[in-house]
Amino acid sequence: MLESEVSMCFIFYSTLLILKMFIIAIITGQVRLRKKAFANAEDAVRHGGVQYCRTDSYVDRCLRAHRNDMENIFPFLFLGAVYSMTGPSYTVARIHFLIFFLGRVVHSVAYLLALKAPTRSLAYVIAQVPCVSMAIQILMAVASFA
Amino acid sequence: MLESEVSMCFIFYSTLLILKMFIIAIITGQVRLRKKAFANAEDAVRHGGVQYCRTDSYVDRCLRAHRNDMENIFPFLFLGAVYSMTGPSYTVARIHFLIFFLGRVVHSVAYLLALKAPTRSLAYVIAQVPCVSMAIQILMAVASFA
Amino acid sequence: MLESEVSMCFIFYSTLLILKMFIIAIITGQVRLRKKAFANAEDAVRHGGVQYCRTDSYVDRCLRAHRNDMENIFPFLFLGAVYSMTGPSYTVARIHFLIFFLGRVVHSVAYLLALKAPTRSLAYVIAQVPCVSMAIQILMAVASFA
Numbered sequence: 132m133l134e135s136e137v138s139m140c141f142i143f144y145s146t147l148l149i150l151k152m153f154i155i156a157i158i159t160g161q162v163r164l165r166k167k168a169f170a171n172a173e174d175a176v177r178h179g180g181v182q183y184c185r186t187d188s189y190v191d192r193c194l195r196a197h198r199n200d201m202e203n204i205f206p207f208l209f210l211g212a213v214y215s216m217t218g219p220s221y222t223v224a225r226i227h228f229l230i231f232f233l234g235r236v237v238h239s240v241a242y243l244l245a246l247k248a249p250t251r252s253l254a255y256v257i258a259q260v261p262c263v264s265m266a267i268q269i270l271m272a273v274a275s276f277a
Numbered sequence: 278m279l280e281s282e283v284s285m286c287f288i289f290y291s292t293l294l295i296l297k298m299f300i301i302a303i304i305t306g307q308v309r310l311r312k313k314a315f316a317n318a319e320d321a322v323r324h325g326g327v328q329y330c331r332t333d334s335y336v337d338r339c340l341r342a343h344r345n346d347m348e349n350i351f352p353f354l355f356l357g358a359v360y361s362m363t364g365p366s367y368t369v370a371r372i373h374f375l376i377f378f379l380g381r382v383v384h385s386v387a388y389l390l391a392l393k394a395p396t397r398s399l400a401y402v403i404a405q406v407p408c409v410s411m412a413i414q415i416l417m418a419v420a421s422f423a
Numbered sequence: 424m425l426e427s428e429v430s431m432c433f434i435f436y437s438t439l440l441i442l443k444m445f446i447i448a449i450i451t452g453q454v455r456l457r458k459k460a461f462a463n464a465e466d467a468v469r470h471g472g473v474q475y476c477r478t479d480s481y482v483d484r485c486l487r488a489h490r491n492d493m494e495n496i497f498p499f500l501f502l503g504a505v506y507s508m509t510g511p512s513y514t515v516a517r518i519h520f521l522i523f524f525l526g527r528v529v530h531s532v533a534y535l536l537a538l539k540a541p542t543r544s545l546a547y548v549i550a551q552v553p554c555v556s557m558a559i560q561i562l563m564a565v566a567s568f569a
Contacts, residue, residue, distance in 0.1 A: 142505055143565045146558050149498045153551065156494060170487055177540035195316055201347055201493060202302060206295045208501045209354045213288055248323035259299065266292050273289045341462055347493055348448060352441045355500045359434055394469035405445065412438050419435045 137224040138215045144232040145208055151239060152200050158243065159193040166190065196242035199255070200235065207231055207262055214265040217272040227261035234258025283370040287357045290378040294353070297385060298346050304389065305339040312336065342388035345401070346381065353377055353408055360411040363418040373407035380404025429516040430507045436524040437500055443531060444492050450535065451485040458482065488534035491547070492527070499523055499554055506557040509564040519553035526550025 162168075168187030169175040175184035211228060219227075234257040241251035308314075314333030315321040321330035357374060365373075380403040387397035454460075460479030461467040467476035503520060511519075526549040533543035 139565050142561060145501065146505070146561050146565075149502065150555075150558055152494070152498065153555070171484070171534075171537065171540075171543075173537050173540045174544070192317070197494065198344075198490075201497070202298070202343065205347070205351055205497050206298065209291065210295065213292070242317075245317065245319050248317075248319045251317075252320070263296075263299070266296055269288060269292050273285050273292070338463070344490075348444070348489065351493070351497050352444065355437065356441065359438070388463075391463065391465050394463075394465045397463075398466070409442075409445070412442055415434060415438050419431050419438075 135215065136221050137219060138212075140221070140225050141211045141215045141228055144228045145211060148200075148204050148207070148232060148235055151236065152197065152204060155193060155197045155200065155239060155243075159190060159197065162187070162190050162193055192242065192245070196239055199238065199242070203255070203258060203262070204235060210262055210265040210269065213269050217268060219268070227265060231258050231261045281361065282367050283365060284358075284361045286367070286371050287361045287374055290374045291354055291357060294346075294350050294378060294381055297382065298343065298350060301339060301343045301346065301385060301389075305336060305343065308333070308336050308339055338388065338391070342385055345384065345388070349401070349404060349408070350381060356408055356411040356415065359415050363414060365414070373411060377404050377407045427507065428513050429511060430504075432513070432517050433503045433507045433520055436520045437503060440492075440496050440499070440524060440527055443528065444489065444496060447485060447489045447492065447531060447535075451482060451489065454479070454482050454485055484534065484537070488531055491530070491534070495547070495550060495554070496527060502554055502557040502561065505561050509560060511560070519557060523550050523553045 163170075163174075164178065166187045166189065167175075167179060167183040168190050169178065169184050172181050172184045175181050211231075214227070215224065234254045237254035238251055238258060240246070241254055309316075309320075310324065312333045312335065313321075313325060313329040314336050315324065315330050318327050318330045321327050357377075360373070361370065380400045383400035384397055384404065386392070387400055455462075455466075456470065458479045458481065459467075459471060459475040460482050461470065461476050464473050464476045467473050503523075506519070507516065526546045529546035530543055530550060532538070533546055
């Protein structure tokens with residue numbers, strides 16, 4: 132897998148997107164500390180008292196951004212890996228990965244900064260296009276073997 | 278990986294299940310629009326006013342169905358890929374993948390249509406059986422090398 | 424992939440962590456039954472009445488533990504698989520996998536038993552170290568090919 136240019140390109144963008152997800156987790160933690168809004172009583176007690184075991188709208192926003200990443204980036208890790216093995220042209224494959232990568236970065240920025248709708252939804256839809264395209268190409272490749 | 282019949286079969290059902298998850302995401306979005314129940318103020322404002330930034334019990338149901346898919350289908354993507362490399366018989370492997378696939382499709386239908394209990398729970402348990410079976414076979418295969 | 428010692432070691436710990444996640448799902452279900460706190464009306468009706476369609480703080484805790492696993496263990500499945508293909512030394516790779524594995528087991532125990540802070544957060548941070556380390560090594564390996 133580490134020998135093809137397409138796989139390399141896929142791994143590069145995938146790893147960056149996973150790091151992006153880790154950054155959202157770090158931001159969520161920092162917002163919890165700054166706003167004193169903890170999900171667990173034991174954390175609240177450590178940071179001032181059980182009254183800080185409470186929700187916060189911006190923490191919820193971070194959690195939604197993170198969850199949406201899980202819903203979309205994890206499937207990409209599978210689809211991209213299999214698609215890379217179907218022997219696509221490097222240029223076409225790179226366009227797939229790059230659109231997904233940029234779409235998801237814009238999605239996160241739009242979510243965390245609460246940019247005017249439909250910026251975030253548009254980024255989500257654009258990032259889904261290469262995913263659906265890869266899924267269809269995978270199904271066709273598998274069907275041709277069957 | 279794209280050379281064995283077992284892998285092909287695994288990739289076929291996995292890709293269909295990912296598309297099934299994408300469909301749940303689309304349904305969630307459509308329900309949000311129809312019921313005017315948005316998670317984010319910026320979306321609500323675009324669709325009539327900030328008062329539509331609110332929860333809805335059917336949206337929550339869609340989110341739970343999607344989350345349960347993440348909890349179960351993502352592990353399957355890993356277990357199935359590794360299991361396919363342990364050299365199982367095609368017939369036995371196909372039965373594993375097919376049971377999981379059918380179980381998860383029934384689970385989604387039962388969730389979204391709120392079918393009478395325990396339809397959904399039963400589908401969940403049935404789909405878990407091939408996952409646990411594959412996990413055990415993987416551990417035995419790895420142990421035999423160690 | 425099933426031929427290298429590093430991959431074997433990765434697959435061993437990954438499969439155990441997936442089983443650990445399945446156990447959290449089982450615990451969640453048992454707590455729902457024991458506390459009569461169901462997310463869906465159809466489940467509540469089957470177990471005594473629609474009034475049991477309600478939240479429970481310990482069920483919520485189980486769900487958070489499970490979600491945190493998804494946020495961290497699923498990326499590990501990708502990072503570990505790719506890292507295993509970059510040709511690391513067995514000893515160094517095993518240390519990466521073992522630290523992540525132990526960190527995540529402690530995280531789950533600390534979450535479910537509500538251990539005094541910062542036990543859980545510390546386990547989370549420790550488990551993230553090998554993930555970030557693998558991500559960096561993957562990016563360097565890919566960059567050297569590019």
